[in-house]
Amino acid sequence: MGKIVIRGVGGQVEQHAEVRRALDAGASGLEQPDAAERRRGEEVGGTVSIDMAVAxxxxxxxxxxxxxxxxxxxxxxxxxxxxxxxxxxxxxxxxxxxxxxxxxxxxxxxxxxxxxxxxxxxxxxxxxxxxxxxxxxxxxxxxxxxxxxxxxxxxxxxxxxxxxxxxxxxxxxxxxxxxxxxxxxxxxxxxxxxxxxxxxxxxxxxxxxxxxxxxxxx
Missing domain, CATH: 3.10.450.50 (Nuclear Transport Factor 2; Chain: A,)
Structure with a gap:
């Protein structure tokens, strides 16, 4: 299973429905963050990268x-x-x-x-x-x-x-x-x-x- 990228503000996960659909679909074909994005982590108005296996x-x-x-x-x-x-x-x-x-x-x-x-x-x-x-x-x-x-x-x-x-x-x-x-x-x-x-x-x-x-x- 890959990673899901959730977009939010100030650390708040806002797109629960989108995440649920992604999980139901087996997380296939989801946007994959690059290495720089993974290092940056969460930023205001940015993205949160979730490693599904770890989660x-x-x-x-x-x-x-x-x-x-x-x-x-x-x-x-x-x-x-x-x-x-x-x-x-x-x-x-x-x-x-x-x-x-x-x-x-x-x-x-x-x-x-x-x-x-x-x-x-x-x-x-x-x-x-x-x-x-x-x-x-x-x-x-x-x-x-x-x-x-x-x-x-x-x-x-x-x-x-x-x-x-x-x-x-x-x-x-x-x-x-x-x-x-x-x-x-x-x-x-x-x-x-x-x-x-x-x-x-x-x-x-x-x-x-x-x-x-x-x-x-x-």
Missing amino acids: VRELTDRAAITEVLHTYARLVDERDFAAVAGVFTDDCLAEYGLRETDTLHSSAAVVAWLTEQLRDGTATSHHISNVQISFSDADHAATTSYVYAWHGATGATADPVVLARYADSFKRVSTGWRIARRRMFAHGLVGFPDGILRPLSRRPAPVSGPPVTGGAGA
């Missing part, structure tokens, strides 16, 4: 990577900790918290850590959202995703909740995409002690002006 591969890979993130959440909530090893590379590095025992150097260590953390049978519900993926090459990707993790702790006055972000590095292996490195950053905690998770780095608040919490929020 299809990246769309497929994005779906596969997102599926890994969702699979992790489902397996943890099902307490199938042994199966969680399958979403990581064998030699992964996972940093879940600030304690030394929260830095894990293999998929087996991740399994052992989850088993220990939830050994009392606590029910959990992990929700993954805001997934963003960037590729450094065909076999490596960096992702960020948000996690809302509810914990139904027995005897707790309020159910603990972790509001956090996963910053992951993915690697393509023979069995598919796997997490090679994970760092977790806390957005906020409910019912957990402070200082156990790495806080998300935020820009400082403005020197003057009304506080956001006093307004309508965002």
Whole structure:
């Protein structure tokens, strides 16, 4: 499959119908950009050159990577900790918290850590959202995703909740995409002690002006 040239303004793809017709026609006989045009990339009022093979591969890979993130959440909530090893590379590095025992150097260590953390049978519900993926090459990707993790702790006055972000590095292996490195950053905690998770780095608040919490929020 060749390349499709889409004409637009300021990076906005405007001719969806034309692209759909081109795809349906097998992308045959489409305008082929020359080398200079490919190097220039997108310009205002210019053209966007799409390599269809790369575009299809990246769309497929994005779906596969997102599926890994969702699979992790489902397996943890099902307490199938042994199966969680399958979403990581064998030699992964996972940093879940600030304690030394929260830095894990293999998929087996991740399994052992989850088993220990939830050994009392606590029910959990992990929700993954805001997934963003960037590729450094065909076999490596960096992702960020948000996690809302509810914990139904027995005897707790309020159910603990972790509001956090996963910053992951993915690697393509023979069995598919796997997490090679994970760092977790806390957005906020409910019912957990402070200082156990790495806080998300935020820009400082403005020197003057009304506080956001006093307004309508965002």
